[in-house]
Amino acid sequence: MEEDKRRRLEESGWKVGSAADFLDLTEEEAAYVELRLALSETLRERRMEKGLTQEELARRIGSSQSRVAKMEASDSTVSLDLLVKGLLATGATRGDIAAAIAPEGTTRAA
Amino acid sequence: MEEDKRRRLEESGWKVGSAADFLDLTEEEAAYVELRLALSETLRERRMEKGLTQEELARRIGSSQSRVAKMEASDSTVSLDLLVKGLLATGATRGDIAAAIAPEGTTRAA
DNA sequence: GGTCGATATGTCACATATGGCATAATTTAC
DNA sequence: GTAAATTATGCCATATGTGACATATCGACC
Numbered sequence: 001m002e003e004d005k006r007r008r009l010e011e012s013g014w015k016v017g018s019a020a021d022f023l024d025l026t027e028e029e030a031a032y033v034e035l036r037l038a039l040s041e042t043l044r045e046r047r048m049e050k051g052l053t054q055e056e057l058a059r060r061i062g063s064s065q066s067r068v069a070k071m072e073a074s075d076s077t078v079s080l081d082l083l084v085k086g087l088l089a090t091g092a093t094r095g096d097i098a099a100a101i102a103p104e105g106t107t108r109a110a
Numbered sequence: 111m112e113e114d115k116r117r118r119l120e121e122s123g124w125k126v127g128s129a130a131d132f133l134d135l136t137e138e139e140a141a142y143v144e145l146r147l148a149l150s151e152t153l154r155e156r157r158m159e160k161g162l163t164q165e166e167l168a169r170r171i172g173s174s175q176s177r178v179a180k181m182e183a184s185d186s187t188v189s190l191d192l193l194v195k196g197l198l199a200t201g202a203t204r205g206d207i208a209a210a211i212a213p214e215g216t217t218r219a220a
Numbered sequence: 221g222g223t224c225g226a227t228a229t230g231t232c233a234c235a236t237a238t239g240g241c242a243t244a245a246t247t248t249a250c
Numbered sequence: 251g252t253a254a255a256t257t258a259t260g261c262c263a264t265a266t267g268t269g270a271c272a273t274a275t276c277g278a279c280c
Binding site for chain 2: 257258
Binding site for chain 3: 189
């Protein structure tokens with residue numbers, strides 16, 4: 001489970017710093033990367049729940065299928081801005097986004 | 111209070127769309143802008159609580175005083191990525207950021 | 221096997237965000 | 251008052267993110 005997350009990060013271009021060792025991430029860097037990962041996972045979940053294809057979601061945000069694929073893969077060339085816009089396009093509210101960002105078990109329903 | 115928010119937005123380069131009328135923002139656009147605004151306000155609060163100058167915070171994130179000023183002003187040329195990095199540099203956790211994003215009264219302490 | 225819809229990956233020209241700098245405006249301390 | 255510190259604003263060269271496209275890979279179905 002944790003091993004799985006590590007592999008996904010490395011495959012997404014996150015050789016943070018020059019040491020490029022996963023364990024050398026500072027707390028800040030780790031939090032930043034995990035936050036992005038949480039958002040991209042939530043994006044995929046929400047898109048699928050809505051029964052949308054990447055192509056359809058792409059059209060909603062004026063982007064392309066390939067970029068949506070990269071969003072969901074947490075590719076390093078994807079901005080937080082685009083991730084958030086993607087989430088909003090699936091109908092997510094600020095509260096939904098906050099819930100996606102917060103570490104597990106730290107929020108409750110409004 | 112609401113009027114105040116509107117003015118700050120307009121001064122930050124958020125003439126969204128071409129109609130440029132505040133009331134023409136879609137729900138999504140409004141949520142996006144408000145989310146950014148919430149983060150920039152929280153950034154300023156946290157920086158001041160820590161007794162940091164913009165200059166000092168800038169150094170922590172490898173940026174410049176002028177950019178930090180723009181972050182706190184929610185300038186339209188500032189990315190969410192930079193805002194989040196700034197918050198993390200003040201010691202904010204994912205939970206802190208989530209709390210900043212969520213609309214008032216929808217979270218509780220972990 | 222093969223077809224088809226969906227997703228993944230690589231590349232590129234162009235748009236936007238970036239740090240840095242100068243300088244103006246504002247606040248704070250004396 | 252005014253000097254010093256801090257913050258705001260404008261600008262620019264460059265770095266980074268962007269949509270678009272081609273193409274590869276995957277899965278379901280026959």
